[in-house]
Amino acid sequence: MAGTAAALLVEGLVKRYKGGITALDGVDLRVEPGEVFAILGPNGAGKSTLINIVAQITTATAGAVAVFGTALQQDPLATKRLVGITPQEIALDPFFTVREVLVNHAGYYGFRDASAHVERLLERLGLAEHAHKRTRQLSGGMKRRLTVAKSLVHQPPLIILDEPTAGVDVALRRDLWAFVSELHQEGVTVILTTHYLEEAQALAGRVAIINHGRVVRCAPMSQLLNSFGGRRAAIQWQGGVAKPAQLPVGMQWDVAGEALSGTVDEQALPQLLAWAAEHGHGVRDLRLEPPRLEDVYLQLTAEG
Numbered sequence: 001m002a003g004t005a006a007a008l009l010v011e012g013l014v015k016r017y018k019g020g021i022t023a024l025d026g027v028d029l030r031v032e033p034g035e036v037f038a039i040l041g042p043n044g045a046g047k048s049t050l051i052n053i054v055a056q057i058t059t060a061t062a063g064a065v066a067v068f069g070t071a072l073q074q075d076p077l078a079t080k081r082l083v084g085i086t087p088q089e090i091a092l093d094p095f096f097t098v099r100e101v102l103v104n105h106a107g108y109y110g111f112r113d114a115s116a117h118v119e120r121l122l123e124r125l126g127l128a129e130h131a132h133k134r135t136r137q138l139s140g141g142m143k144r145r146l147t148v149a150k151s152l153v154h155q156p157p158l159i160i161l162d163e164p165t166a167g168v169d170v171a172l173r174r175d176l177w178a179f180v181s182e183l184h185q186e187g188v189t190v191i192l193t194t195h196y197l198e199e200a201q202a203l204a205g206r207v208a209i210i211n212h213g214r215v216v217r218c219a220p221m222s223q224l225l226n227s228f229g230g231r232r233a234a235i236q237w238q239g240g241v242a243k244p245a246q247l248p249v250g251m252q253w254d255v256a257g258e259a260l261s262g263t264v265d266e267q268a269l270p271q272l273l274a275w276a277a278e279h280g281h282g283v284r285d286l287r288l289e290p291p292r293l294e295d296v297y298l299q300l301t302a303e304g
């Protein structure tokens with residue numbers, strides 16, 4: 001049923017490395033065509049292992065992977081053509097020029113005349129003026145751009161970006177994500193990992209949080225944020241206020257006694273304001289922010 005096939009289907013995936021480390025401990029995931037899907041988790045959670053299995057850099061100990069209905073184990077070559085993967089570690093041949101890297105990579109996928117697409121990628125990723133340079137002459141950020149371009153040279157319908165913005169400056173991060181959004185609008189399915197949670201919150205429609213090789217939560221972003229009861233709150237008092245004996249959990253009193261901030265339970269805030277009114281403490285400023293992915297993430301990964 002090609003029409004209803006998931007862009008990526010992962011079932012019961014297990015990976016045990018030699019030496020006994022279980023990096024994936026039974027992972028199930030289904031990413032629909034056209035989604036932007038974030039896979040998040042602490043260092044060592046198993047994200048890269050999962051991506052490396054899909055990229056066929058490493059093999060699974062157990063479980064199954066299918067891309068747009070094609071089983072990786074049955075047809076590894078066809079699967080490879082359907083996915084473009086930007087690995088976390090940059091590995092580029094130092095002796096080729098930027099343009100050669102892309103043309104050669106297109107050739108590897110059987111594209112004889114990929115020049116128009118290669119030129120478009122060079123242009124769009126800000127690499128055109130560096131196209132004649134050997135890769136060893138590139139800055140880290142430029143290498144990162146080239147790695148992304150390389151993963152797109154065969155025009156795959158699914159792209160997987162493993163921390164594409166690790167160690168790159170703000171301008172490039174913004175640029176890369178704008179490009180990813182463009183690809184998404186063109187219908188490409190995007191799976192990404194990042195430790196910049198605000199970026200994941202802005203981009204992804206759904207999120208899977210992985211910890212210790214297991215999916216601890218998989219949900220639409222809005223659902224995940226709404227499930228978190230806490231709100232970020234910051235209060236400034238009119239003048240100094242002595243710290244109350246019972247402070248709401250998750251809030252900090254500043255040293256001067258003029259402000260209170262932190263993550264507060266929804267019920268605790270009215271109680272705090274009632275306490276302030278009772279004691280005649282005026283509120284100079286009160287700010288409430290919607291929950292952040294970071295707060296939900298920290299809660300879920302701490303429980304794991």
Ligand SMILES: Nc1ncnc2c1ncn2[C@@H]1O[C@H](COP(=O)(O)OP(=O)(O)OP(=O)(O)O)[C@@H](O)[C@H]1O
Pocket residue numbers: 017018019021022023041042043044045046047048049050088
């Ligand atoms: N080639 C390998 N041989 C042995 N153990 C490995 C290998 N690669 C990864 N591991 C281990 O598997 C576990 C998962 O690592 P993985 O790189 O998949 O995590 P990650 O979620 O991508 O982490 P990060 O956010 O740091 O990139 C870790 O304990 C790691 O040390």
